[in-house]
Amino acid sequence: DNVFFINFHCIKEEISTQKTSWGNLKSFLGKHIQKIVAHDTKMHCKKEQFREATKEAANEVLQGSELERFVERIKSNYKFNLRQNDCLVEFGFPDYEEIFLQMMFKVGLNCRDVKELVPIDHFGDGYISLFIMAVIQAIAETNTDDKCLFIFEEPESFLHEHHQEYFYRMVLCNLAERGHQVIYTTHSDRMVDVWDTKSIIRIEFDEDANQTVIRFNKTGEFNPASEEINEPFREPISLENYNSFLKSVEPNLNKILFSRKVVLVEGPNDLMAYKYAVEKKVFGIKQSKRFSEAFLSLNNMAIIPHHGKTTAFYLIELCKWLKLDYFIITDWDFEEDFISEISGISSMEDLKENVLYE
Incomplete structure (x- = not known):
């Protein structure tokens, strides 16, 4: 029931x-x-x-x-x-x-004459989605003794991007906080929290196996200092402070969850530069401007700014935790000109032996 x-x-x-x-x-x-x-x-x-x-x-x-x-x-x-x-x-x-x-629900929007109400099913899908939102909230608010199981199939359908996040915050999160169980499928990066990995199952279509597979399903808390990462991690700033900071300056962070490959760059200028470089390379091969512009999206590749070396550590550990292929590009910011010196290094082994690597 x-x-x-x-x-x-x-x-x-x-x-x-x-x-x-x-x-x-x-x-x-x-x-x-x-x-x-x-x-x-x-x-x-x-x-x-x-x-x-x-x-x-x-x-x-x-x-x-x-x-x-x-x-x-x-x-x-x-x-x-x-x-x-x-x-x-x-x-x-x-x-x-x-x-x-x-009986039916009738609605009047900005209507001074309350006699001129319109059945809710005469409205567009967006208005109906918001009405459904209100119904779900009412069910949760009136079922205080009995806990419910809510299952949603892609609730972002027909919702504007801003309303997607509103639905996530005000409906899905609110249901869970009231003790109800919530299961939903989504393609929207506005309806997930990339740091709340214990509640996320990543499902992906494996083109080689020609079947859908589970890429990530861990119920443990994400901890960048855990032994499972297998590498020492020194917390540069608290994860809580970093989370608050990055969400305010990087709205595309959640796209990591929907990507097969993640490229971490320093800032927005780097994002534009590397995106342009990829488009130019693809255009040289396919000679199609539209295809080159859509190449990253087609292949589920995301270029995400990490906004600094210190904060980049968290995204690196998160990609490891989610078992994602990731690449990080960052400036060395040397005080002296090193171009001539590094141009003579031909391998990674030689670079590691050089004082520059330290």
Whole structure:
């Protein structure tokens, strides 16, 4: 009863509370309304009162009307078609529990005349997604005793980029903080936290094996000083301070999770320079400007600024933890001219033996 699956690819179906021809409810909203009506003792006590009141009101409206005469002709003809079989035909409201499933939500946006409301399913998918967001929040806020399982299929569908992060912060994180279990699939870097790796499963299509494989699934906390990294790490600044700093200056950091290869560069100028270099190289091979511009995205490669050698250590350890191929490009910032000296070094072994390497 407390499991909710919401498919944002079929967002309009998720707000439909009507039953199918087989008598089933498909949407999570319809199922939840049905559950509320079935368990609400106050509504159950008012069942007979509501039934009599609506029947009396309907009869009063229909009395002497063209619709009443039309319904009577239907009854008469149906009885004749059944070979004068004694039958009763009633034209009235659905069962008490069904009435609330056939009611609809209407919305007025910036509307001064509250009479001119529009059914929610007449709006675009973006507005409907925000309405679904409100429904989910309401379910979480009213289920204080029973904990729920929420499963979302790509909730970023039809949401503007800014609303994607809002959905992540205000809905997904809020559900988890209230004690509900949340599982969701996403392609959006706005709906994940790259540092909260214990809650992330990375799934990727392996082109060699021609199948989908799990690339990352660790339930432990990311700790750059852990023994699993197998290399000594000296914390230059606290991870909490670094996290706060980098999120404010590097909005594309979460793209690491959606990449097969990560190139870490110092700053935005380096990002533009290396992106241009890649495009120029690819253009020289394919002679296609559009293809060269899309090459990095096509191959799931991300160029991410680390904004300094000190802070770069965290991203290096994060890439190791996520088992990603990574490359780091950084300036040496020598005080003296070293170009002539380094030009004579022909191998990495020779470089390591040189004082420059120290």
